[in-house]
Amino acid sequence: MDSGTRAFREEMNNLPPLPGTPPDMAAQPELRRDPVTAEWVILATGRGKRPHAPGPAQAVDQPDEDCPFCPGHEDRTPPEICAMRREGEGECDKPGWNVRVIPNRFPILVSGVPRAGVERTVSPDRRAAVGTSEVIVDTPVHNQAPWQVGPGQTLVMLEMYRDRINAIKEEGRASYAHIIRNYGAAAASSLEHPHSQLFGLPFIPPTIDVELDGFVFAYPGTAGCVLCDIIGETERSGDRVIMATENFLAFTPFASRLPYEGWIVPRRHSLRFEKCEELPELAELMTAVLNHYHDRLGDPPFNYWVHNYPLHGESRPYHWHIEILPRMTLAGGLELGAGVWVNTVAPEDAAAQLR
Numbered sequence: 001m002d003s004g005t006r007a008f009r010e011e012m013n014n015l016p017p018l019p020g021t022p023p024d025m026a027a028q029p030e031l032r033r034d035p036v037t038a039e040w041v042i043l044a045t046g047r048g049k050r051p052h053a054p055g056p057a058q059a060v061d062q063p064d065e066d067c068p069f070c071p072g073h074e075d076r077t078p079p080e081i082c083a084m085r086r087e088g089e090g091e092c093d094k095p096g097w098n099v100r101v102i103p104n105r106f107p108i109l110v111s112g113v114p115r116a117g118v119e120r121t122v123s124p125d126r127r128a129a130v131g132t133s134e135v136i137v138d139t140p141v142h143n144q145a146p147w148q149v150g151p152g153q154t155l156v157m158l159e160m161y162r163d164r165i166n167a168i169k170e171e172g173r174a175s176y177a178h179i180i181r182n183y184g185a186a187a188a189s190s191l192e193h194p195h196s197q198l199f200g201l202p203f204i205p206p207t208i209d210v211e212l213d214g215f216v217f218a219y220p221g222t223a224g225c226v227l228c229d230i231i232g233e234t235e236r237s238g239d240r241v242i243m244a245t246e247n248f249l250a251f252t253p254f255a256s257r258l259p260y261e262g263w264i265v266p267r268r269h270s271l272r273f274e275k276c277e278e279l280p281e282l283a284e285l286m287t288a289v290l291n292h293y294h295d296r297l298g299d300p301p302f303n304y305w306v307h308n309y310p311l312h313g314e315s316r317p318y319h320w321h322i323e324i325l326p327r328m329t330l331a332g333g334l335e336l337g338a339g340v341w342v343n344t345v346a347p348e349d350a351a352a353q354l355r
């Protein structure tokens with residue numbers, strides 16, 4: 001007997017269907033299972049409960065004279081880890097940068113050797129929070145929303161994502177590099193100035209763990225890729241496509257967890273974001289997609305993150321992607337307590353609106 005959690009879950013989930021008529025999608029809630037994670041989402045569109053943003057995205061109102069991330073205020077942050085500067089312009093911790101990376105002033109993980117005492121762990125479940133907490137200042141311009149940043153600047157930001165992942169990998173202390181962008185106070189952004197964050201985690205985060213498991217489960221012992229399948233199916237049906245370019249597909253996933261969830265996936269099978277050779281095209285597409293989110297949905301707060309292969313090794317199947325999660329409904333006890341998401345907008349309708 002297979003003792004894996006996933007096998008147990010499959011067994012428990014494969015209950016015979018209840019007798020009665022099949023659900024009328026428009027009137028009754030529907031269960032959808034994500035093809036990668038096998039997690040069930042409740043699609044409840046018939047409740048007349050349309051989502052609305054809890055507030056304008058830019059509820060963080062901070063004048064630029066107080067902003068530690070603005071050019072000229074470099075002395076208000078810890079010394080920079082690195083920066084991209086135009087040829088011959090500016091020096092370290094001085095203006096003239098395009099993208100600037102600094103240690104998080106309030107790190108949740110600390111770099112370097114753990115403090116004496118913490119090192120002498122009494123239990124394998126307790127250790128120093130060693131890792132990296134970095135802030136990537138996306139642009140020198142204080143109040144640019146992500147869609148206003150433009151493809152050129154977005155490209156420089158993506159190149160910095162790539163470079164930092166490579167640097168964290170080389171340092172060799174972290175197992176996974178998680179890159180996020182929080183936009184708007186409701187999406188947990190605490191400073192107005194556009195910035196992303198990178199966490200070098202000393203463990204594989206649970207979400208990535210579940211995804212890695214899903215890739216193996218879909219094609220045990222073979223080289224198949226469930227996300228490559230999803231790209232093909234999504235394009236064939238077409239009703240969940242937001243935008244398609246030569247090398248990327250932007251779409252709403254079949255089992256979208258929240259209204260207007262969007263994924264950007266490279267068409268070419270690839271484990272790692274940092275190996276992506278089409279960053280200029282990705283920058284164009286991201287800018288266009290985020291513009292549509294802004295124009296069609298009225299400036300919702302959102303989070304996006306890069307889901308990537310762990311930093312070391314290459315032995316397992318995976319396919320990197322970016323997930324965008326607008327925050328138009330609030331998570332409650334069902335979501336937080338049971339990990340069950342309730343989505344009130346069908347992904348097919350969401351894509352039609354975002355196209």
Ligand SMILES: [Zn+2]
Nearest residue numbers: 067070142193
């Ligand atoms: Zn600023």
Ligand SMILES: [Zn+2]
Nearest residue numbers: 225228269319
């Ligand atoms: Zn693939």
Ligand SMILES: [Zn+2]
Nearest residue numbers: 211307321323
């Ligand atoms: Zn993912």
